[in-house]
Amino acid sequence: MGERATRMIDRDPTPATPKLAVRDLTVRRPQASGGTIVAAAGVTFDVAVGEFVCLLGPSGCGKTSILNVLAGLDPPSAGQALLDGRPIEGPGPDRAVLFQEPALFPWLSVRANVELALELLGASPEARRSETARRLEQVGLGAFADAQPHELSAGMRQRAALARALAADPAVVLGDEPFGALDAQARELLQNEVQRAWMESEGRTTFLFVTHNVREAVLLADRVLVMSAAPGRLVEEFRIHAQRPRDLDDVLVTRVVSEIHELLMLEVFEMGEKTSDSDA
Amino acid sequence: MRRALAEIGPPLVGIAAVVIVWAVVAASTDTTAIPSPAAVWDAFVVGVRDGDLVAAALRTLIRLLFSFVIAVSLGVSLGLALALNEFARRAIRPLVVALQITPFVAWVPLAVLWFGVTERAVVFVAIVGSFPAMTLATLQAIRQVPPLYERAGRTLGARGWTLYRRIVFPAAMPGVMAGLQQAWGFAWKALMAGELIVATAGATGLGHLLDRQSNDPAAVLATLAVIVVLGVAADYLLFGQLDRRIRGRRGLLPES
Numbered sequence: 001m002g003e004r005a006t007r008m009i010d011r012d013p014t015p016a017t018p019k020l021a022v023r024d025l026t027v028r029r030p031q032a033s034g035g036t037i038v039a040a041a042g043v044t045f046d047v048a049v050g051e052f053v054c055l056l057g058p059s060g061c062g063k064t065s066i067l068n069v070l071a072g073l074d075p076p077s078a079g080q081a082l083l084d085g086r087p088i089e090g091p092g093p094d095r096a097v098l099f100q101e102p103a104l105f106p107w108l109s110v111r112a113n114v115e116l117a118l119e120l121l122g123a124s125p126e127a128r129r130s131e132t133a134r135r136l137e138q139v140g141l142g143a144f145a146d147a148q149p150h151e152l153s154a155g156m157r158q159r160a161a162l163a164r165a166l167a168a169d170p171a172v173v174l175g176d177e178p179f180g181a182l183d184a185q186a187r188e189l190l191q192n193e194v195q196r197a198w199m200e201s202e203g204r205t206t207f208l209f210v211t212h213n214v215r216e217a218v219l220l221a222d223r224v225l226v227m228s229a230a231p232g233r234l235v236e237e238f239r240i241h242a243q244r245p246r247d248l249d250d251v252l253v254t255r256v257v258s259e260i261h262e263l264l265m266l267e268v269f270e271m272g273e274k275t276s277d278s279d280a
Numbered sequence: 281m282r283r284a285l286a287e288i289g290p291p292l293v294g295i296a297a298v299v300i301v302w303a304v305v306a307a308s309t310d311t312t313a314i315p316s317p318a319a320v321w322d323a324f325v326v327g328v329r330d331g332d333l334v335a336a337a338l339r340t341l342i343r344l345l346f347s348f349v350i351a352v353s354l355g356v357s358l359g360l361a362l363a364l365n366e367f368a369r370r371a372i373r374p375l376v377v378a379l380q381i382t383p384f385v386a387w388v389p390l391a392v393l394w395f396g397v398t399e400r401a402v403v404f405v406a407i408v409g410s411f412p413a414m415t416l417a418t419l420q421a422i423r424q425v426p427p428l429y430e431r432a433g434r435t436l437g438a439r440g441w442t443l444y445r446r447i448v449f450p451a452a453m454p455g456v457m458a459g460l461q462q463a464w465g466f467a468w469k470a471l472m473a474g475e476l477i478v479a480t481a482g483a484t485g486l487g488h489l490l491d492r493q494s495n496d497p498a499a500v501l502a503t504l505a506v507i508v509v510l511g512v513a514a515d516y517l518l519f520g521q522l523d524r525r526i527r528g529r530r531g532l533l534p535e536s
Contacts, residue, residue: 048298066381067387071435072434073431073434073435078459090434091431091434091435091438092435093435093436093437094434095340095435096435097431097432097435099428099431099432101428103428103429103431103432105432105433105450105451106529106530106531107450107451107453107529107530115435116446117436117437120442121437127514129453148529148530148531149531150530150531151531164436168436168437181296199466255424
C-alpha cells in the first residue's frame with residue numbers, strides 16, 4: 001500500500017484522486033448492553049476509480065461498519081471517509097448499496113422497486129420504464145417484472161436488488177456480503193452478474209465489496225484487502241491479475257485462493273471462520 | 281362458491297349454536313326479560329317496517345363515519361408527528377395512553393357539560409374514544425418499520441418527506457391497518473355509549489333507540505343485533521378485505 005502513502009488529499013477531484021478513501025478510520029458501535037465495541041481500528045486504504053476491491057475478513061472485523069460509513073449511513077467515530085477527496089456526509093444515489101438481505105420493498109412489485117430508484121433520481125416516466133425493463137432483462141428477470149418480491153427465490157430477489165442498485169447508474173457500488181445468504185448456485189449466478197456489471201462499466205464504476213469468503217474475493221476483485229479479527233485492521237493486500245471474466249475453476253484463481261488461505265487461515269481466521277469459506 | 285362456503289361456514293355454525301342455546305333458554309324460562317329468537321325477529325321486522333330501525337341505523341352510520349374520519353385523520357397525523365419528533369413523543373405519548381385507557385363512557389358527562397345535550401357531544405365521545413388507538417397504532421407501526429428499508433431508501437436518494445411518503449409510511453401500512461380496525465371498533469362502541477346516554481330530544485340513532493326501548497326486551501335485542509351485524513360487517517368486509525390485500529401483496533398471509 002506504499003503507492004498512496006506520500007500523496008496528500010487533493011481538494012478537487014483529479015484523475016489521481018481515489019474514488020473512495022478511508023483515512024485512519026475507526027468505527028465504534030454501540031452495544032445493546034450500553035457499552036461500545038471498536039469495530040474497525042485505524043483503517044486506511046484507497047479505491048481507485050473503476051477499481052474492484054474486496055474487503056476480506058472474519059465476521060465482526062468491522063468490514064461492514066467501514067462499508068456503512070462509506071455509504072454515508074453511519075458517521076466515522078474517528079478518521080475520515082472520502083468520496084472524490086471530499087468527506088462523506090450522507091447517503092446518496094451515487095453510491096448504490098447491496099445489502100446482505102435484498103432490501104427490496106415488499107409492497108412494490110419488482111418493476112416498481114427498480115422504477116422507484118429512477119423516480120428518486122428524477123427520471124421521466126418513459127426513461128423509468130425503458131431503463132427498468134432493460135435492467136431487469138439484464139439480470140434475467142424480465143418475465144418477473146410484475147411479481148412481488150416475496151414470490152421470488154432468494155437469488156432472484158438479490159438479482160432484482162442488483163438491478164435496482166445499478167438502475168441509478170451509480171459511480172460506486174458497495175456490497176455488504178450480498179451473496180452471503182444464497183445457495184451455491186444462486187451465488188455463482190449473482191457473482192457472474194456482478195462481474196459482468198463491473199466489466200460493462202469499462203472503468204467508470206468503482207466496486208467495493210466486503211466478504212468473508214476468500215474464493216469470492218479472488219473471483220471478483222482487482223485487489224483484496226485482508227482484515228484481522230476484531231478490532232479490524234488491515235493486515236495484507238493481494239493484487240489479483242487473473243483475466244476476466246474469471247471462473248472459480250481458473251487455475252490462477254484457485255492458486256491465489258490457496259495462497260491467501262495458507263497465509264491467513266492461522267493468523268487471521270482463527271476466530272472460527274474456517275468452515276464458512278468452504279461452502280462457496 | 282365452495283370457497284365462499286368454506287369462508288362463511290364456520291362463523292354460521294357459531295351463530296347457529298348461539299341462537300339454539302338462546303332459544304332453549306328462552307323457552308325454558310318464563311320471564312319476558314329473555315324473549316325468544318322469534319320474538320326478536322318479529323321486533324326486527326316491525327322496526328324495519330316502521331322505518332324506525334332503518335332511520336336510526338342510517339343516522340348512526342353517518343355519525344360513525346364522520347367521527348371515524350376525523351379520529352383517523354387526527355390519529356394518523358399525531359402518530360406520524362410523534363414518530364418524527366422524539367421530544368414530542370416523550371411529552372405527548374403518555375397523555376395519549378392516558379386517553380386510551382380512559383373508559384369512553386367517562387367522557388359523556390364532560391361532553392354534555394361542554395357541548396350540551398347535542399349531536400356534537402355524541403360525536404365528541406366517539407372521536408375521543410377512538411383517536412388515541414389510531415395514534416398509538418400509527419406511532420407503533422412506524423417505529424417498527426425495519427431499519428433496513430429506511431437505510432435502503434436513503435441510499436437510493438430518498439430524503440426527508442420523500443423518505444416518509446415513499447418508504448416509511450408504505451412499510452408501516454400493515455400496522456396502520458390494524459390501528460384502523462381497532463379505531464373502528466372503539467368508535468362504534470363509544471358512539472353507542474354516547475347515543476345511549478346523551479338522549480337529545482327527538483334524536484335518532486341506534487343508541488337512542490335502545491334508550492327508548494328499555495321496556496321492550498325484544499326490541500332492545502333486535503336493535504342490539506343490528507348494531508352487532510353492522511359493526512362486524514364493516515370490520516369484515518371493509519377492513520378485513522383491505523388488510524388481506526395489503527398483507528397478501530407482501531407475502532404476509534399464510535398459504536391457503
